[in-house]
Amino acid sequence: xxxxxxxxxxxxxxxxxxxxxxxxxxxxxxxxxxxxxxxxxxxxxxxxxxxxxxxxxxxxxxxxxxxxxxxxxxxxxxxxxxxxxxxxxxxxxxxxxxxxxxxxxxxxxxx
Amino acid sequence: xxxxxxxxxxxxxxxxxxxxxxxxxxxxxxxxxxxxxxxxxxxxxxxxxxxxxxxxxxxxxxxxxxxxxxxxxxxxxxxxxxxxxxxxxxxxxxxxxxxxxxxxxxxxxxxxxxxxx
Numbered sequence: 001x002x003x004x005x006x007x008x009x010x011x012x013x014x015x016x017x018x019x020x021x022x023x024x025x026x027x028x029x030x031x032x033x034x035x036x037x038x039x040x041x042x043x044x045x046x047x048x049x050x051x052x053x054x055x056x057x058x059x060x061x062x063x064x065x066x067x068x069x070x071x072x073x074x075x076x077x078x079x080x081x082x083x084x085x086x087x088x089x090x091x092x093x094x095x096x097x098x099x100x101x102x103x104x105x106x107x108x109x110x111x
Numbered sequence: 112x113x114x115x116x117x118x119x120x121x122x123x124x125x126x127x128x129x130x131x132x133x134x135x136x137x138x139x140x141x142x143x144x145x146x147x148x149x150x151x152x153x154x155x156x157x158x159x160x161x162x163x164x165x166x167x168x169x170x171x172x173x174x175x176x177x178x179x180x181x182x183x184x185x186x187x188x189x190x191x192x193x194x195x196x197x198x199x200x201x202x203x204x205x206x207x208x209x210x211x212x213x214x215x216x217x218x219x220x221x222x223x224x225x226x227x228x
Contacts, residue, residue, distance in 0.1 A: 034217070036219075042221075042222075043202055043219045043220060043221050043222045044154065044202070044219045045219075046216070046217070046218060046219075049216070088153060088154065090154075094167070096142070096159065096166065096167075097142065097144070097159075097206045097217050098144065098156055098159055098167060099144070099146075099154075099156065099204075099217065100156065101146075101153040101154040101155070101156075102153055103152060103153040104153050
C-alpha cells in the first residue's frame, strides 16, 4: 500500500513565525510532490509542487524534497492568521497524475 | 482551481436513491480524476479517466459506483443505491496530458457535497 504520512496536528504557531509542515512517503517511485491548502468546507488549493531534490521557493512558501529520506516539507514564512487551514501533501503515483494524499496537517496561526 | 466546474455543489439523497455528480475539466485539459473526502479525512483517489476511456479505477468501490467521461459533455460519477456511508465531498480534478507542458499542474473543482439521509 503506497502511503503518504502527515502529522494531523494541530500545529499552532504565532503570527509572523515560520510554520514547518512535514510529510513522508513510502513509494520510492514517486517523482513529484504537491502541497495543497484546504480551508474547511472548501476544495484543495494548489500551493506548489516539487520534483527535484532541494528547495523550491515561491513567495512566503518553500517546499523541500529529500528523495533519499523520502521526506517532503513545506515552510511558511511570516505566518498569517489567514494561513490557518489544513495542508495536504500528495505524491504522484504511477506514470500519470494520480495523487496519493496524506490525511493533512491542521495549521493554526494565532495573533 | 478556477475552471474545473462541478455540479451540483450540494446534493441530498435518501438511502437507495441514485446520485449523479458532474465535472467539466478546465479548458485544454483532457484528463479527469475523481477523489472522495470523508469527514475529517484526506482525499482518496477513486478513478482516472480520459475521453471515452477509464485509465485507472483502482480506487472505486466494486459495487454501486461508476464513472464515465464521454466524447461530448462532462465526466459523470454515478452512485447507485446510496447509503449513509457515501456521504462525503467528491472532488474532481483535471490536468493536461502528463508530460505536456504544465502536465504537473492538477487543479481541483469546488467539490460536490453528498449527504445521504
